[in-house]
Amino acid sequence: MRDLAPPPQPFGYFVHHQGCGHAERCAALVNALPASRRVTVFCARPDILPQLPSNAQIVTLPSLFERQGDETDMDHLPTPATLHCAPLGWPGIRRAMGILAAWFADADPALIICDVSAEIAQFARICAVPHVKVLQHGDRSDPGHRAAYDGAVGLLAPFAEALAQPEWDAAMRAKTHFAGGLGLNFALPRRAEARARLGIAPDAQVALVLSGGGGDGLAVAPLGIAARTFPQWRWLTIGKIQDDWHATAGGNLCHRGWVDNPQDYLAAANLVVSSAGNTTCAQVLAAARPWIVVPEWRYFDEQVEKARALSRAGAALHLLALPASAHRWQEAVEAALAGHDPSAQARLLSPDPAKGAACWLEALAQRLWQARSLKQEA
Numbered sequence: 001m002r003d004l005a006p007p008p009q010p011f012g013y014f015v016h017h018q019g020c021g022h023a024e025r026c027a028a029l030v031n032a033l034p035a036s037r038r039v040t041v042f043c044a045r046p047d048i049l050p051q052l053p054s055n056a057q058i059v060t061l062p063s064l065f066e067r068q069g070d071e072t073d074m075d076h077l078p079t080p081a082t083l084h085c086a087p088l089g090w091p092g093i094r095r096a097m098g099i100l101a102a103w104f105a106d107a108d109p110a111l112i113i114c115d116v117s118a119e120i121a122q123f124a125r126i127c128a129v130p131h132v133k134v135l136q137h138g139d140r141s142d143p144g145h146r147a148a149y150d151g152a153v154g155l156l157a158p159f160a161e162a163l164a165q166p167e168w169d170a171a172m173r174a175k176t177h178f179a180g181g182l183g184l185n186f187a188l189p190r191r192a193e194a195r196a197r198l199g200i201a202p203d204a205q206v207a208l209v210l211s212g213g214g215g216d217g218l219a220v221a222p223l224g225i226a227a228r229t230f231p232q233w234r235w236l237t238i239g240k241i242q243d244d245w246h247a248t249a250g251g252n253l254c255h256r257g258w259v260d261n262p263q264d265y266l267a268a269a270n271l272v273v274s275s276a277g278n279t280t281c282a283q284v285l286a287a288a289r290p291w292i293v294v295p296e297w298r299y300f301d302e303q304v305e306k307a308r309a310l311s312r313a314g315a316a317l318h319l320l321a322l323p324a325s326a327h328r329w330q331e332a333v334e335a336a337l338a339g340h341d342p343s344a345q346a347r348l349l350s351p352d353p354a355k356g357a358a359c360w361l362e363a364l365a366q367r368l369w370q371a372r373s374l375k376q377e378a
Contacts, residue, residue: 012112019214138300194267
């Protein structure tokens with residue numbers, strides 16, 4: 001009788017804790033992996049993670065960028081170009097790297113998915129662990145990102161290939177798996193049903209302003225101008241909004257804050273104005289509504305490049321900032337409504353992005369460790 005095959009080597013998964021997208025992608029992907037594939041998820045904020053299956057365990061890491069009070073600052077020493085956030089004298093970072101190094105040594109992982117940190121990715125490579133780097137938009141031509149990408153065994157893009165940046169060369173694209181909509185976790189209801197739940201009249205004109213959780217949100221003053229410019233419309237905001245003391249918002253602008261049912265608001269909308277976070281963009285694409293996208297500040301101009309890519313794909317009207325006058329709001333809304341192409345938006349979402357990414361990761365791990373498997377069988 002032949003011995004039973006040993007369980008497959010585990011996967012690691014590092015989850016950055018700014019915003020929601022990293023955690024939502026992790027949950028979608030881990031739930032799509034085979035039950036036999038054990039996964040250890042490393043995160044400084046485990047509370048942001050959605051429900052994970054029984055084959056996953058969570059390890060809490062100290063934050064890599066938030067002060068704990070025990071730091072000895074050495075800010076007079078410059079950071080080399082190959083690193084982004086690697087301050088000296090931070091015990092929390094040492095503890096985090098120690099936890100990862102110990103797991104690398106004990107678990108013998110097949111690979112680790114890094115979403116996202118160029119330093120963690122490079123650390124995995126130094127520890128002889130194959131890493132898959134989650135690819136994000138932005139100007140990431142610096143040595144730190146290039147080292148992380150060049151050292152990766154694969155790149156996982158949580159968006160469609162049509163949103164790739166023009167400067168990404170053939171070698172980079174060849175090892176990239178595109179998974180448009182990875183992490184999207186809701187079904188869009190019918191507009192009539194959504195409006196009934198939200199108490200919105202069937203014939204109302206509704207503009208939805210949507211901001212994610214990774215930043216401070218869009219400013220309210222220009223939204224007040226929009227509401228006054230279109231008094232016949234209802235303007236609703238969900239997510240974070242920056243308050244402005246000088247804003248003169250009318251009664252047709254209502255702030256709902258953080259909600260558990262963004263799908264209802266998207267289904268109810270005739271027009272969406274949003275920032276360009278990855279989860280936010282996937283949600284708006286699923287809703288297929290006329291769309292004005294305005295990037296918020298992010299490191300490496302991530303949202304700027306994402307908005308540009310959406311514009312190139314014909315999925316959204318990209319504005320550098322919210323309009324600052326009534327006539328500019330009129331131009332923007334008219335352009336978004338006239339240029340709306342729901343088919344262009346639909347093409348940017350994969351049918352089952354989590355399953356496709358899981359299959360890609362499994363095949364990648366099999367290829368990487370094929371030589372060892374053959375030795376074990378011999």
